[in-house]
Amino acid sequence: MTTLLVIDDDRLHCDLLQVALSRHGYRVSTATSGREGVALFRQLRPVVTLLDLRMPEMDGLAVLKEIRTYDPRAGVIILGGGATEELENLARKLRVTDFFRKGLSLDVLVGAVHRIAQQARREASGTQDVTASEIDQPSEEQILVVDDDVMARDLLMRFLSLRGYRVRGAKDGREALRMIEESAPDLLILDLVMPEMNGVELLKVLATREYAGRTIILSGHQNDPLLEDAWALGPQEVLDKPLDLERALMAIQLVMVCREC
Known part of the structure; x- marks a missing residue:
């Protein structure tokens, strides 16, 4: 089983990535500080490391430098929420394998992990070519946004x-x-x-049609009289309007x- 390492001081984000990647067949370990992450990297030798850029005491670039001194070819993805172009360029100079802004679709991130892991397996076996069918491509997640407020709907979309x-609206x-x-x-x-x-009214109709999303x-x-009725119909979450987009994304x-929980 392919080993991955997630290094992020945000425990919730670590747990989210651990669950998501484990469901794709990976063994995932986590660290909530740079120093802990470096120690685990040396111990586990993960095929891919997902590394938060901004952490206290030892940030992502410092961790990447340590990883590169230990293994110049290790797969490393930096998650750079709010990163400047200068920071991204520094990461590229340290030969980061990929650099993403935080907040992207999990499917996109999982796809990047798949590609890097496949490349590592090909290099280990001495094989250079791989067909598209050999790569486990994650399915794209589809979202339907339903809101009569055109501006709010379009912004979220x-x-x-x-x-x-x-995304459809x-x-x-x-x-x-x-x-x-x-x-x-997949999500309404x-x-x-x-x-x-x-x-x-829409949820009641969907309940009779066995909507599985x-x-x-x-x-x-919060005191909307419809809200109690809505909770009774089994939504997974309720978010306040106006939306905080980053909280909504999480x-x-x-x-x-x-x-599947």
């Missing part, structure tokens, strides 16, 4: 599209229902208050990872 998700429950019948999404992000058919509810008020990633 663009935000998620830039992070590798396939609907202006109300009736339009969403038609789109779900055409192609059911659903505003509660809408004309024509509100979020609760996950659901995140958007609510403008919730989306957790819901998608735990869709």
